[in-house]
Structures are given as structure tokens and as C-alpha cells.
Amino acid sequence: MSTQEKVIEQLESVVIRFAGDSGDGMQLTGQQFTQESVLAGNDIGTLPDFPAEIRAPTGTLAGVSGFQLQFASHDIYTPGDAPDVLVAMNPAALKINLGDVRPNGIIIANTDAYTDKNCQKAGFGGNPLTDGTLSSYRLYTVDMNKMTQAALADTGLGPRDIDRTKNMFALGLVSWMFQRPIGVTIKQLEKKFAAKPEILDANIRVLKAGYHYGETAEIFTSAYEVKPAAIEPGTYRSITGNAATAYGFIAASELSGLRLFLGSYPITPASDVLHELSKHKNFDVMTFQAEDEIAAVGAAIGAAFGGNLAITTSSGPGVALKMEAISLAIMTELPLVIADIQRGGPSTGLPTKTEQADLLQVIYGRHGESPVPVIAAQTPADCFWAALEACRIAVKYMTPVFLLTDGYLANGAEPWKIPDVESLEAFDVKFRKEVDGFLPYLRDEDTLARPWVKPGTPGLEHRIGGLEKEDGSGNVSYSPTNHEHMVRTRAAKVKGIQRDIAPIEVYGDPEGDLVVVGWGSTYGAIRTAVDAARNEGKKVSHVHIRWMNPLPADLGDVLRRFKKVLVPEMNLGQLRMLLRAEYLIPAEGLNKVTGRPFTKSEILRGIENHL
Amino acid sequence: MSTQEKVIEQLESVVIRFAGDSGDGMQLTGQQFTQESVLAGNDIGTLPDFPAEIRAPTGTLAGVSGFQLQFASHDIYTPGDAPDVLVAMNPAALKINLGDVRPNGIIIANTDAYTDKNCQKAGFGGNPLTDGTLSSYRLYTVDMNKMTQAALADTGLGPRDIDRTKNMFALGLVSWMFQRPIGVTIKQLEKKFAAKPEILDANIRVLKAGYHYGETAEIFTSAYEVKPAAIEPGTYRSITGNAATAYGFIAASELSGLRLFLGSYPITPASDVLHELSKHKNFDVMTFQAEDEIAAVGAAIGAAFGGNLAITTSSGPGVALKMEAISLAIMTELPLVIADIQRGGPSTGLPTKTEQADLLQVIYGRHGESPVPVIAAQTPADCFWAALEACRIAVKYMTPVFLLTDGYLANGAEPWKIPDVESLEAFDVKFRKEVDGFLPYLRDEDTLARPWVKPGTPGLEHRIGGLEKEDGSGNVSYSPTNHEHMVRTRAAKVKGIQRDIAPIEVYGDPEGDLVVVGWGSTYGAIRTAVDAARNEGKKVSHVHIRWMNPLPADLGDVLRRFKKVLVPEMNLGQLRMLLRAEYLIPAEGLNKVTGRPFTKSEILRGIENHL
Amino acid sequence: MAEAAVKLTKKDFETPLDVRWCPGCGDYAILANLQRLLPDLGIPRENFVFVSGIGCSSRFPYYMNTYGFHTIHGRAPSIATGLKTSRPELDVWVITGDGDALSIGGNHLIHALRRNVDFNILLFNNRIYGLTKGQYSPTSEIGKKTKSSPMGSVDAPFNPIMLALGSGGSFVARSIDIEAKHLQAMMRASHGHRGTSFIEVYQNCPIFNDGAFDMLTDRKVKSENVVALEHGKPLVFGKEADKGIRLVDGKLEVVQLGEGVTEGDLLVHDETNRTQAFLLAQLELPVPVGVFFREERPTLDDMMNKQLETASSKKGRGELKALLHSGETWEVR
Amino acid sequence: MAEAAVKLTKKDFETPLDVRWCPGCGDYAILANLQRLLPDLGIPRENFVFVSGIGCSSRFPYYMNTYGFHTIHGRAPSIATGLKTSRPELDVWVITGDGDALSIGGNHLIHALRRNVDFNILLFNNRIYGLTKGQYSPTSEIGKKTKSSPMGSVDAPFNPIMLALGSGGSFVARSIDIEAKHLQAMMRASHGHRGTSFIEVYQNCPIFNDGAFDMLTDRKVKSENVVALEHGKPLVFGKEADKGIRLVDGKLEVVQLGEGVTEGDLLVHDETNRTQAFLLAQLELPVPVGVFFREERPTLDDMMNKQLETASSKKGRGELKALLHSGETWEVR
Ligand SMILES: Cc1ncc(C[n+]2csc(CCOP(=O)(O)OP(=O)(O)O)c2C)c(N)n1
Ligand SMILES: Cc1ncc(C[n+]2csc(CCOP(=O)(O)OP(=O)(O)O)c2C)c(N)n1
Ligand code: SF4
Numbered sequence A, B: 001m002s003t004q005e006k007v008i009e010q011l012e013s014v015v016i017r018f019a020g021d022s023g024d025g026m027q028l029t030g031q032q033f034t035q036e037s038v039l040a041g042n043d044i045g046t047l048p049d050f051p052a053e054i055r056a057p058t059g060t061l062a063g064v065s066g067f068q069l070q071f072a073s074h075d076i077y078t079p080g081d082a083p084d085v086l087v088a089m090n091p092a093a094l095k096i097n098l099g100d101v102r103p104n105g106i107i108i109a110n111t112d113a114y115t116d117k118n119c120q121k122a123g124f125g126g127n128p129l130t131d132g133t134l135s136s137y138r139l140y141t142v143d144m145n146k147m148t149q150a151a152l153a154d155t156g157l158g159p160r161d162i163d164r165t166k167n168m169f170a171l172g173l174v175s176w177m178f179q180r181p182i183g184v185t186i187k188q189l190e191k192k193f194a195a196k197p198e199i200l201d202a203n204i205r206v207l208k209a210g211y212h213y214g215e216t217a218e219i220f221t222s223a224y225e226v227k228p229a230a231i232e233p234g235t236y237r238s239i240t241g242n243a244a245t246a247y248g249f250i251a252a253s254e255l256s257g258l259r260l261f262l263g264s265y266p267i268t269p270a271s272d273v274l275h276e277l278s279k280h281k282n283f284d285v286m287t288f289q290a291e292d293e294i295a296a297v298g299a300a301i302g303a304a305f306g307g308n309l310a311i312t313t314s315s316g317p318g319v320a321l322k323m324e325a326i327s328l329a330i331m332t333e334l335p336l337v338i339a340d341i342q343r344g345g346p347s348t349g350l351p352t353k354t355e356q357a358d359l360l361q362v363i364y365g366r367h368g369e370s371p372v373p374v375i376a377a378q379t380p381a382d383c384f385w386a387a388l389e390a391c392r393i394a395v396k397y398m399t400p401v402f403l404l405t406d407g408y409l410a411n412g413a414e415p416w417k418i419p420d421v422e423s424l425e426a427f428d429v430k431f432r433k434e435v436d437g438f439l440p441y442l443r444d445e446d447t448l449a450r451p452w453v454k455p456g457t458p459g460l461e462h463r464i465g466g467l468e469k470e471d472g473s474g475n476v477s478y479s480p481t482n483h484e485h486m487v488r489t490r491a492a493k494v495k496g497i498q499r500d501i502a503p504i505e506v507y508g509d510p511e512g513d514l515v516v517v518g519w520g521s522t523y524g525a526i527r528t529a530v531d532a533a534r535n536e537g538k539k540v541s542h543v544h545i546r547w548m549n550p551l552p553a554d555l556g557d558v559l560r561r562f563k564k565v566l567v568p569e570m571n572l573g574q575l576r577m578l579l580r581a582e583y584l585i586p587a588e589g590l591n592k593v594t595g596r597p598f599t600k601s602e603i604l605r606g607i608e609n610h611l
Numbered sequence C, D: 001m002a003e004a005a006v007k008l009t010k011k012d013f014e015t016p017l018d019v020r021w022c023p024g025c026g027d028y029a030i031l032a033n034l035q036r037l038l039p040d041l042g043i044p045r046e047n048f049v050f051v052s053g054i055g056c057s058s059r060f061p062y063y064m065n066t067y068g069f070h071t072i073h074g075r076a077p078s079i080a081t082g083l084k085t086s087r088p089e090l091d092v093w094v095i096t097g098d099g100d101a102l103s104i105g106g107n108h109l110i111h112a113l114r115r116n117v118d119f120n121i122l123l124f125n126n127r128i129y130g131l132t133k134g135q136y137s138p139t140s141e142i143g144k145k146t147k148s149s150p151m152g153s154v155d156a157p158f159n160p161i162m163l164a165l166g167s168g169g170s171f172v173a174r175s176i177d178i179e180a181k182h183l184q185a186m187m188r189a190s191h192g193h194r195g196t197s198f199i200e201v202y203q204n205c206p207i208f209n210d211g212a213f214d215m216l217t218d219r220k221v222k223s224e225n226v227v228a229l230e231h232g233k234p235l236v237f238g239k240e241a242d243k244g245i246r247l248v249d250g251k252l253e254v255v256q257l258g259e260g261v262t263e264g265d266l267l268v269h270d271e272t273n274r275t276q277a278f279l280l281a282q283l284e285l286p287v288p289v290g291v292f293f294r295e296e297r298p299t300l301d302d303m304m305n306k307q308l309e310t311a312s313s314k315k316g317r318g319e320l321k322a323l324l325h326s327g328e329t330w331e332v333r
């Protein structure tokens, strides 16, 4: 009835968050929208955020599930800060997310869900869609339930099945708003519902209904378009951190010729690595779901002793339980990779939220002097490279290695330029077979690694264990001088890994007023903020540490070239502590422990406060 | 036959080490000699050193058991450095201990045990008693077996029983050498062998035979006497660290009116605390030997929830296993004391040797931000005070607290001036009973402690758990701001314990060239060495830290008054790391990780090197 | 036990919190049944304590308006052991799942059973890890396809009843989430038992393992598939009570009554016979529910507390001063 | 198994290290018996791996000249599981003690038994913690006075055979340290069994629990106190083979042969019957030794390895490149 024209606006980047009841299918909607954006050639960053309960009661705050996505025409490193668009499928979703939406942002609400009862459950006094609560936002109300029902009126589907497709309406609508191609979603639906043609048909109908509604209805004054990003040429895919971690391990197995053995016990947010690896038995990947974390790492140690590429995956509480066994791997100098997918702590804490507070646990959380190298991944796709690198070092130095990622990386996705498999360097694994001159703890002069022997090798029968070893012979030794020697040798071996660490790349100028030092998943937020600060002419650089132990040999020199050092972390200052102790520099912290990642603006504000 | 006169020399202090096969009863001999010395009014310090095997094969190096003791006419803090006297019951004992004996020291050897076979087993080429190996020592050879047999010839005892008493010969002999009263030993024997009069008689006969042999035989040219030490008036007893720890816990229970509950799983060198507490059921002390360390701490947490004074005891590997559960105590803010009696690590390591390498484990060894206060005992008797203090803080602040001791303190003994029980301060424990205004996480304004409620209290039914808590209500909360608030509140609560820490007492001048900063069992060696350095006119002071977390509020200021800071530790520099990070001072380390305590001279050398 | 002053009702045991299980989850029924039973037990509300581990099932204490402790994965029996031995007057319940109790918590479970600590264990067996979104558990059948076993699980499952009997359990029973009457009867019996009582409750997880127990709950077929164990009674089952179980050469045999076979030929359930309980536990069809085994033996909490009393009455209540002065002492003047 | 190229002897399995157990310790005999047996098994020496936990008993691998791993307390079954599943061609033995296996390691033990990993567990049961110098263990009797139980232990012990049977163990046996012939026969049988085999070996600790099994080893009385289980044979015992065990109403009864009772009346051992094994495990006097139960069922290592083969043969050996390119991809030019 209106005569307004549809205008296609050009945008640089958009942050959109889908939020609804856990039963509303928001994760799926978000993932599908991500696929579409990726195919539209945008760079993307995602952040799923789901409740700890499997399914909390409908309509409650505890039951709200969200999925945020940023897509842009330029390189981006994060899922973005304040959403430009919030899709709020019910009042609880609105309640929880409203505070994050940027001023004057767009809110799309599914009017049908805003009943009095639901508004009350969410803790609103009245109906927020009508009582002025949203006056500073651009509100679009859509009767999604009704329109979904209408779209399916003649299908004979039951009301529950119909209700379940309303997320497709939302997806269709938003796809239209941002000019996404919905073909990929239809293809995906075809796969998923191959066995249930009526459901498939219903979903496609509703998806299209949403899309067409956007196109035809009058309430939207404009559609937005984000142009493809200018990124490096190549073949791309989207990948989550957990999938990348799993692929990194498989790649390490292929490149080393070692059978991959995973011992694991499920725990959020690490379980998906187990799930992913379980699928790839045709890579000769052995996965063992143990009775607990101790048995999981135990089995991995047994497999390492047997000559396999052994890994174990968990999150904070599970990693705590593994420490005693990891200490055995240190004493017996066996290769082993332990992945800690960090989550909010202490104790059970916030299982579905992200945090970086296990750094000191993995470096120091064992009895005795028990050094372990630690590598931290910095983006979802980087989990691939970090996992691969962890394996390479473990085998080269005959040592357990920690791989740190976190819930944000694990579940977040980014487009990944798929590496050329031929260009990946094979690692050089030698099992000792020569009998002459063999001693179980005779070390390689360079790496200080002891030989790796596969049980079954004739003539090399020997015994290892957790009691202090005599260097060379590997016999049990209570000698005071040998103990001191071994303690220092184990430390020197880990320290020696510095030679494998590439010199630090400073982003920005090599000296200046401030260097922002980060590690792990804060990479994207820091890089974006430093870019912004530099655009404003500030003398700020960015250093991101990958090997947390040992720290890179040149790190002290690099940092000392700046007047100030700022360390943003999702903890109370764990890396900061290490830097201060190691280099005696007055590093300052920017700390956030909310279970959510930093936003660019939080870091930017931190930078400004420290200049 | 000789006409030499017995001369009684006056000495200031003597260090003596008894060493023999584990079956030779050296621990008993050493302990008895300690008793005698204590009754002679000397100040003492002891260091037992036994093999990890229960009983290694006779005559082997692995089977050597030793007990060192220093007694002096002045205050001493250590079992001494290089022994003045070594009693070597067999070649293996000689082999292992010879390197430690001071030049020109006395060696008493039991000739009968120096057979060719034994010498060979010990790794000597020939017989060290005759081949010149001992030319730079004062060697006394005694046919102890033969003389023991002779003393018991007419008793009708079997050869095995006879052989078992030869340690009494050694004890008698050495008692004579140093003019110790053997009455206390006889009394002790009477108790021990009350049921076996023939064995009792045999032991006493042999003890006296040894004593008389010293008096009459011609080989000893002099006897030595150490005058009583000038120590504070009062009633004294000798006490080991583990006994003092147990007594400290019982005292805390008596002073708080809380029932003591220990959950523990045996492990060297912590088991004796369990053994000691098991004896005192008439103090209403409940001891539960659990199936593993996790169950042990679990039971303690259950008891804490039930309103008991709950403790758990272990050593490094066991403590590593407890960490996940301790994190639950942090989240639920329940009082709990965890004693870590440190031993050599990593892994099974050196179970019977001492080390201080669990400091960072107990401070940082848990997932998430999970702060726990840590107190370290510094002498065997101080374990009493440290255990008491740990309990007081746990209950006052509603927090788990770590108590650190180590194998050296645990098994070492010192004379202890028994405190006046009436003078011990009761602690003020209030269980919440008022229903009005109750919230499980409503905090005390000063301490930030939450209320402690005994299940069974009407009207206060509530639920706690490991998921993040909403401050105040204690309900499960996934709120980002609440999480940040709680993380910071838990940290602030532990930091707030600083107000309970007495200002640092600097031993020596409050400023100078060097301050030696120690913690735990290095106290004695550092104090003695600093004394010696100061006697030489050096500007050296000593600070010994008791609360490792939080560090004392005035520590930074105190340390900055010195030009240099030296940190001796039986690890690779764990406290040093903390000091550098916290105060940005270039603290240097003096590190020894041999499984044995520092000697005075090692520290003195360290001081000299840093001046 | 002391009579509660005021008569309590189910409502008294409900918390104001929203219950956060999936719609249709079997946990709701178990909760409701226990909330219905508790007021009947004559125990003051403040004396109940619910201790759980981690899992969907372990959220239970939040919904029970008593004292409660949602602890960590697998450790609830240990925590309950410390609580019950030190506070024997409390009425302690352990709520756990098949993962929590049999996977990570297996050791604590079997040790609690041998020690016979006086608390009640309810194991919600849905044969899946629910909270972590659907991996196979130690009670999942071989071949089960889950997220972590896409080609089917290769782990032979535990039989929780056999495990409990082999651990020395003194009260071992089985029931089903939605069989309200039976479940309440089992809970009541477990509560009446002094010592560790263990009830395996079959629980449906509609999300990750829907229908695992349909055969035992579907009105149409359940009476053919379930046999109720009752002490002293012959093992009869079937819609028409026309089938029974007979013991032949030490093995169990399902028989049709009437064709020359009478109730007198059937095995009579003897809940005091551990071996027979073990035999019944192996029965796959029909599935036995009820009390498999019950035996009175000393409880850990009793024995520990008695030792404390004995020590005090024998040696006299300890005195700190005397303790500190024990052994050799000497005076320095 | 492949025949060893060279015939090995006991000496080949001895290490040059001094054996460090106390004089008279039962561990010596167990070691010697196994060293005597191994050369007979026709397995190349380099294929044997001994995995142990912590305890006196767990020092065992140091004295066995094969591959060996002295791991950490309680975890040997887990480590052996990782080793055996990933290297199924190895001949893996787990050496453990009553503390190591039943206390801290209880969970791993029962899970190994249910999963049926193909290794041999020898549990040296001296009913005490030896290495830590004498605390009661989960097999110590109630009332035992030790360093940690000066008024007597209040923990009801496990019966390891019952626990193993309740866990689903597929080979469950018992023997005695110094009964060389019997012990070797048990070890041989255990080795012959595919799946987890469990042997409880009664072992004397002369230092902390001397004489615990005197009744079963003292030449004068042992035949009156021990009954050997042999498949298909009636349960006869006594110096004169004049006593036997009869099954009456599902309960075991010791009878004197001859007085109207003949061997034909006795219970015949059936090692395929788990319930009967469970019943025998409860017999306190005479004490049964021998194979209580044996059953063939798929092993975990076999099933895991078969899945790998199936996956490769069905989907083709995985290719890294294809994996990385799986799912949606797009080209940026
Ligand atoms: C130490 C530790 N490891 C793993 C987990 C993850 N986890 C939580 S619940 C669970 C399994 C729950 O299964 P079950 O006990 O059967 O409970 P259900 O959810 O099926 O009721 C796991 C593996 C954890 N929370 N803590
Ligand atoms: C994690 C851990 N907890 C405790 C110990 C101490 N510990 C060593 S062996 C042992 C018990 C050994 O008993 P058992 O298995 O019966 O062996 P035995 O010495 O009797 O042969 C204990 C408690 C340890 N080494 N590690
Ligand atoms: S996942 Fe299953 S067990 Fe968990 S709440 Fe949902 S239905 Fe219940």
C-alpha cells in the first residue's frame, strides 16, 4: 500500500545477532546465515552463545540461545562488538541482548511471541514492543508465527512441526535484508530433510516466505548489501576452532606417518574435537572415550609409549584432573599433546562461556619442577596450525605439549584459506632401532630429546617409570646430583624450544608509545582496535604471543622498545604476571572476565587510557 | 694395654650421622640419640634420610638408611652441614655418605660388615677400611657384630635376634663418646619390649656393652662433651614436623569448638599426619582413609559443608589430583585446609626426599581464576603454629587454605617449648542461624566471607554448587557482570587476608647490601648462614616469608631497602618469580634441587657470591 | 527418627526456581515422586540433604527445597560420605546419572557400597550423557551410534545391578521413572534401609536417547516385559499374570503358567540371597524391577562414630595440654 | 602367536638390577614363576610389555627383562588400554596391588574388565599397603589394626573376585604366591584367554601383614583350607580328599565324603557359569583357588581395530586434501 521504494544501501560491515529460545533453532539459523555470507564473499567472524542447560523452560531467560555474526567487505578478526541488528524471537531474547545493541540499531521482533505471559517471564513490566522501551532503536515487528502458519496452511502439518520452521522465516527475512543468496540454505535443507519430504518442503516454503516478505512488505525501508571482502586469492572454507583443531591433529598424523590416538572424556566445549576425530577412522585415527579424564590421558600415554601420536582433549576441570599423569609423561619424556579448550571457571563455573584463565594452570599446575611447553591458538582457523605445531614439537623434543584454545575459538568460525597439502612440511620421526649404544635416556645433543623406542623392537627392551631417572641409563636413581642435573635438563629441554620459535612480528612500528601484547583468542579484537588507534595516528603496535612457554627469545627486547606495555586478557592478568617476572617490565593489564570475548571498543578504550 | 688417658673435650656443636642398612635400625638409633641429647640440654636439629624401598636388598646402596643430628650448646636451626662423625655400619653406608663428611672427620666403622662381598656390592674396589681410602679421616674400626655376639653369648638368643641388637652397640658407643645419658634409652627400651623380657635384656646389655667399650677400649683417645644450650626457660619436648602438624590441627579444633575431620589417602611423607591424628579419637577427631586423594578431599568438603573443621593431607602427586575438587571449595566458599607435605618431583620422583617445588602448583594449579591462601611452615615445631593459623584463616574467611611443609620438616625434629594452652587464642566461629535476611552469599563486609550454615538448621535450607553463583542469593548465574564481579570478589577476599599478616620482621638491619629471602624449611640454614655472614661484618639481613599468598603487604617496601635480594629455594626459583612479578625487583636465586636441604655453607657461599 | 513438628506437603519441597530439564524428560517424574514421598517420612525438612554430581540428573538438588549440594562430576558419593559420617543425624541422598556414577564416579560408587555409608543413591540411568549432548555412556549398548561413536560403540556396558552386588552393596533395587507407585515404594524402602541403598532408575531422555525404555513403559507391552520382584513371592508376570520364571539347573527360564506349570514351580524371590539377586540381574527379558537384595550390616557412619565414643570413654576426653606434654619433656630453667 | 626364533630361558627374563623387595616377600615367588613361564609361551621377548602402578608389587617391571612401564598409582589399566588397543600385537601384562588396583585404581580396573581389553592383570593381594609402610587396604578385614586404624579398620573389604565378576570380567581366577605349579597354571590360562584376564594372587607381606595366608600355605593345614576349582570336576578337598562342597537350596555346604555322601553329590565346577562363580567367590572356608569364570566375548582392541579397517575399506583411506576441502568451499580470485 505504501509507495516507498526499496533502496539497496552499501555497507562495509554488519554485526547481526539472532536470539531466541533454545528450541527456536537460532544456532542453525546463524550457521546458515554464515554460510550464505561466506558465499557472498564476505569475511566473517562468529560467536555462538548457548545456555548451559540442554533445554531450559521455554520463554525463560535461562533458555535464551544466541548467535552473533559479523560479515564485512574487508578483513575482520572478530564477530564484532555491538550488534547492528538484533533478531529477538521472544521477550527473553530481547531482555538479555538489548543492552548490547548499538544505539539506533535495528531490532526485528517476532510479535506473536510477545504475549503478556512471556513478557512477564522475561521480567518486563509491560510489552516492550509497545511501551516505549525500544524508542531509541529501529524496531521492526513481524508476526512470524502467523505468517509461518499461513505459509503452511494447506500442508496438513501439525502445529508443532509448523512452529519449528519459523526460524526459516526469520532467516529468509534477514537474508533478503542483506541480499544473501538463499540457494545454499535450500541445498543444506535438502540434505538434512532428505528422508522427510513434507518437512523439507515446509522449511523451504517458509524460508522463501520470509525472503519474499522482506521484498514485498512495506515495513522495511531499505535492504543492505555488503560487498565481497578483498581477501587473498585461493580456495576457502568456513571452519570452527574445534574442527580446525581436529584437522590439525589429523594433518600431523599424516605428515609424521604416526597413527593418531586420542584419549578423551567428553566436556563442554571440548567434546566436538572428540566428535570430529571419531568420524575419521579411515585416517586410521583411533579415538578412545575413556571413563574419566585420568584414564583418557593415561590411555594416551600408553599409546605414546607404544609409538603413536597421542593426544588428549579437555577443558579446565578435566585438565586439572590430568595433571598428575602429565607429570609422568614429563618424567618419562614421552610425546603427548594435551588440548585445553578453556571455559569460564573456577569449578564448573560457566561451561558454555569463554575465558583464558587456564594459562598458569597449564604452565605451573603440577607438583615438582615439571616444565611443559605451551602453544596458544589465536583464531578459529589458526587452531589447525597450532595443533600441528604442538604435535611437531612434542615429537621432536619428546615432551608433553599443551595446546590452548578457548570456547570462543572452539565454536566460532572464520573463512579459512585451505592450505596446499603438498606444501605442508613432513616431520621427521625416527624410532630407535639400533641396539648398539642404546640407552633409554641418551639424549640428542641439540634437542636433548631421548630416543623413542617402539615396544616390540628386538634388543631394546627397557623399563621407564615415574621415579627419578638416571640420565643416560634411565635407571631409577636417588642420587642428589643426578636429580639436580635432571631437573635442570628437563627445564633446559623445554627452554631450548625457543630455537623453533620464529622471531616476533610486531604489527605496526617496532617502537612507539604503547605495545599491546596479547595471546590466544583476543587476537582479532586487539588487531582491530590497534588498527583503529593507528588510523587515529596513535603510536601503538600489536604483538601476539603464540608460544606461552617458553616465551620467544626476542620478546624482552621487542617489548622494551615501547614506552608502555598493555596486556589485554580474559583473566586477571596471567600473561602480565609472566612478562613482569621474566623481563621486569611494568606491564599493565586490561582484564575482562565476563565469560565473553573482548570487543574492539573495549580494547580501544584501554589503549586510549594507557596513552 | 695402652696408658692413654681419656680426655673430655668441650665442643660447641657436633654433627653426627648414623648410616647403615635399612635393616640395621639406624632411624631408631638416631632418634634415641636425639632423645639423649635433648635430655643433656642441647639444642638439636635432625634429618632422617631413608630409602624409597621398604627394604632393598641387604648391603646395597639403595638400601642405605641414614639419620643426621646436630646438637649444640647454642641455638641451632639445622641438622648441620658436613658431619663431624659418621657411623658407617656397612660399606654401602660408607660409600654413600663419605663425600659429605668434613675433612679430618671421624668415621666409626663396623668392621664385621666389611666383607669382600659387601665392599663389592657397595662399589668399592677393595676394602676401604684398609686400602687407604679413608686416609684423610680419623677412622675407628669396631667389631660390632662380634662384640654384640659376645655380650649375648650366654643368653641363648638366636643369631638373627642377636644381630638385630647391634645398633644398640653403636648407640652405646657414641653415647659414651659424647657423654650422653643412656638412662632415657633404657627407659624407652623397657616400654618397647615390655612383652619380651629376653629381647629387652639383650638390648640393654648390648647398649651398655657399647658404652663400656668406649670407656674402656683403647682406641678412642678422647670423649667429647657438648654443654647444654642457653635456651628460653620452659617445658620442652622434641617434636617432628608431622606430629606438630597433627597437633596444630587438634589445637585448632579445640580452640574453635569445631569437630576435626580428616580425609586422607596415604602417601610418603604425609602419611604420618594421618597416623598421628588416627590415634586421637578421644579428641573427637574423625579420620577417614579414603580410596584415593579425590575422595579424601571430597569427604573433607562434605564435612566442611556439614560444619566441621575439615582438612586433607597429602604430598605433591596427591595434591595435583585434589585440585579439581579444591576448585569446588573455592566456588562454594567453604573452609578447608589442604596440607601439602612436599617431596621430590616431578611424577613419583623422589618420594623420600625433600623439595619446595609445589609452591606454584598450590598457588596456580587450578583452572580458572581460583585464588587460595597459602601458608608455609619453617621449622618442625612451627608446623604446629602454621597448621593452627591455616585453620583460623580458613574459617574466618570461608576459604580453602594450603599449608605447605616438606619432607625435611615432616621427619625432622627439634626441641619445642610447649606453649601454654591457656594462652592460645580461641577462634570465633559463628554458624548462621537467624532466618531473617539470610542469603547464602551475603558477605561479611570486612572479610567478604559468606555465612556458614549447618545443614539441619531450620529455615535456612539452600543449595550451593560449582556453577557460578550470583553474589548474595547464591543462585546459579550466567550473567557476565556477575561473573566478573565474583571473580574479582574471590580474589579480593584472599588478598584481604593481608590484614591478618603481621608486619615483616627483618632479622638483622632493616637495610643493607643484601637481604636473603626464604620461605619454608630453608629457615634454619638461612638463619645460621646470615648469622655467620653478619659475624664477619657483612651487611646482610634475613626475611622469611610465611604467607606465600597473599604476600605480606609491606614486603615490597622492606625488600626495596636492600641493594640486592637473594632467594635460596629448593626448586628452580618459584618464590623468586613471584617477587619479581609482584615488585619488579631483580631478585636473584640460589637454587638447589637435590632432594636434600641446604647446608649453612651453601647459603653462606651464595651470600658471598652476591655481595 | 523424630516426627516433624508440622506436617509437610509436596509444595514444601518445591523451589521457586524454574526447573530446567527438557520437556518430557524423565527427571521431572522422579523429582515429583520424591517430592511426594518426603513429607511422608516424618523427617524435618532441614535434615534432608541432596548431594549430586554433574549431569542433567545432577541438577536435581536445585529443585528440591532442602539443603543441597551440586558438586563436581563423579564425586558426590565421596562428599556425601564426609557429610554423613560427620553428621549422622542428617538424611542424605545422592543423586547421580549413569555417566556421573558409573563413568567418572565408578570408584567412589563401589567404595561407598562396600563401606555401607547410610545414604540413598538414586542413579538416573538414561544410558547416555545428556548434559554434554549425547555421547554413549557405560550403560549404552554395544553398537550404539552417538556423536562420539559414529560407527557404533564398542564398549561392553556395565550392568549396574551386578556391579552393585559385586561391590558388596547392602540394598540394591531398580525402578522406572514414570512408574510412580513402584518408584515411590522403592524410594521408601531405600530410605528405610540403614546403609548404602542403591536404586537404578531407568529414565527416558527424549532428546538424546528417546524410547530407550519404551518396552518397559508402553502400556501395551510393558506387562509382558517387566517382572516385579517381591520378597517371598513367586516371579509372575504378563498382562494376565500368566507367565513366570523358573530356576532350572541354576539357570532362569521363562515359562507359561497353566500348561502343567503352576505358581508353585516358580522361583520365589528371596531378597536376602545375594547370589540369586546376581542371577536375576542377568535376566534380559522380562526385565526385573524391585528390590534385588537387602541385607543388614554395620554402617560406616555408625562404626566411625562408635570408635570416637569408645575412645573417649576408654581414655577420657582428650585434653590439649596433656597431648602437647605427651612423651618425654624436660625443663629448661 | 608367532613362534619365537630362539628358545628363551628364565635367565633371559631377569634384569641385572638388584631385586629390592624385603627378604621373604611373596613378590619374589610370583616374579620367579612368571619368569619361568614366559619362555614357554612362544612369544618373542620384545613383544612382552609389563605395565604397573605404584606399590611394592608395582616395582615388578624393573625385574623383568622385557619392555616395562612403572606408571603412577592406580592408572596401569588405563595406560595398558591405550597401549594394547593401539598396538594389539603386543603381549601386555598389568601388575598391580590391592591398593593400586582396588583403592585408587578401582575405576580403571572395573572399566577394563567390562571393556574386555586383551591383557592380563595380576593383582598381588597382600591385604595391606606395603610401600607406604602398612596401612589397611580395601581387602583388609574389618577390625584390622594398622598405623591408620589403631582401633581397628571399620571399612568392609571388597571381595576382588565378586567385584571382577560384577564388573563383567571375562576371566576371573585366584592363586597363591608360593603355589608355584598352580600359579603358573593360572598365569598360563590367563595368557591363553583373549580379553581381560584377572588373577588375584594372595601374597604374603612378611613385614606389615605377615601370615595373612598362613592357613592357606602352611603344609600342615592348607589342604583342609583350600579347594581347587577345576572345570567339570566336583569340588573335593582335604588332605585325604575326603571333603567336598555341595549345593543345597542355592547355598554351599561343606560335607564329609563317605558318610552317605559321594562325589556324585558334590557341586561340579562350571567355569562358564557366572552366577555359580559368584556363589563360590563368597565361600570363606575352604578358600577356592583356580579359574572361577571364563567366557569368550569380543575384545575392545579387536573391535576398535576392526572399525578402523571397516572405515578404510568402506570410505577408502582418508586423504588429507579431501578432508580439508570437505563441506562448502569457494574460490577467491
Ligand atoms: C571433570 C569433568 N569432566 C567432564 C565433565 C562434563 N560432563 C558433565 S555431565 C557429563 C556426563 C553426564 O552424564 P550422566 O551422568 O549420565 O548425566 P545425564 O546428563 O545423562 O543425566 C559430563 C561428561 C565435567 N563437568 N566435569
Ligand atoms: C597419587 C598417589 N597417591 C598415593 C601414593 C602413595 N602410595 C604408593 S603405593 C601405595 C599403596 C600400595 O599398596 P598396594 O597397591 O597394595 O601395593 P603393595 O605395596 O602392598 O604391594 C600408596 C598409597 C602415590 N604414590 N601416589
Ligand atoms: S538432555 Fe535428556 S536427560 Fe538431559 S534434560 Fe534433556 S531430556 Fe533430560
Ligand code: SF4
Residues within 6 Å of the ligand: B054, B055, D020, D021, D022, D024, D025, D026, D027, D056, D057, D126, D130, D131, D204, D205, D206, D207, D208
Ligand atoms: S613391605 Fe611387604 S609387600 Fe613390600 S616388599 Fe616388603 S614384604 Fe614385600
Ligand SMILES: [Mg+2]
Residues within 6 Å of the ligand: C055, C097, C098, C099, C124, C125, C126, C127, C128, C129, C130, C137
Ligand atoms: Mg545419563
Ligand SMILES: [Mg+2]
Residues within 6 Å of the ligand: D055, D097, D098, D099, D124, D125, D126, D127, D128, D129, D130, D137
Ligand atoms: Mg598391598
